[in-house]
Amino acid sequence: MTSLATLQQHYQVCDDLHQLALEENRFLRQHQRPPSPPVLERKRSLLEKLEASLVVLRSLPAASVRDPDTRRQLEDSRARILQILQLDKENEQLLLRCSLTGGRPNPAVPTSPSVSMLQRIYARCT
Numbered sequence: 001m002t003s004l005a006t007l008q009q010h011y012q013v014c015d016d017l018h019q020l021a022l023e024e025n026r027f028l029r030q031h032q033r034p035p036s037p038p039v040l041e042r043k044r045s046l047l048e049k050l051e052a053s054l055v056v057l058r059s060l061p062a063a064s065v066r067d068p069d070t071r072r073q074l075e076d077s078r079a080r081i082l083q084i085l086q087l088d089k090e091n092e093q094l095l096l097r098c099s100l101t102g103g104r105p106n107p108a109v110p111t112s113p114s115v116s117m118l119q120r121i122y123a124r125c126t
Contacts, residue, residue, distance in 0.1 A: 003064035007073040010053040014080040017046050021087040028094040032101070086124065 020043055027035050064070050 003060045004067070004070050004073060006053075006056055006060060007070060007077060010057055011073060011077045011080065013046065013049045013053050014077055014084065017043075017050060018080055018084050018087070020046060021084050021091060024091050025087055025094070028091060028098065032094075032098050034095060034098060090120075090123075 020039075024035055024039060024043070027039070065074065
């Protein structure tokens with residue numbers, strides 16, 4: 001398998017993890033309780049695939065990074081992983097908040113989408 005195909009497979013795993021993190025984030029915000037065991041099992045399964053993918057990536061020759069397509073795919077994967085880490089951090093905070101409130105919904109005032117987007121941008125900058 002070529003290094004570009006390996007990177008594309010790795011990106012697909014990262015993208016699947018990102019979609020799951022988004023799904024988990026929506027669930028936590030909406031229901032304010034931990035996700036169900038099948039979601040956690042899916043997450044474990046995807047994380048195992050990510051580990052396997054990283055093992056394969058480490059075996060690729062370093063010279064293959066000189067190819068512009070490979071470099072672009074590698075940068076896309078890195079960016080997706082940073083997005084996953086940011087979402088995962090936010091999900092951990094939501095889980096902590098849920099555990100502290102005992103799963104009771106918070107009677108907070110709903111924010112508009114633009115306000116929550118600004119809060120996320122601000123959180124990234126701090």
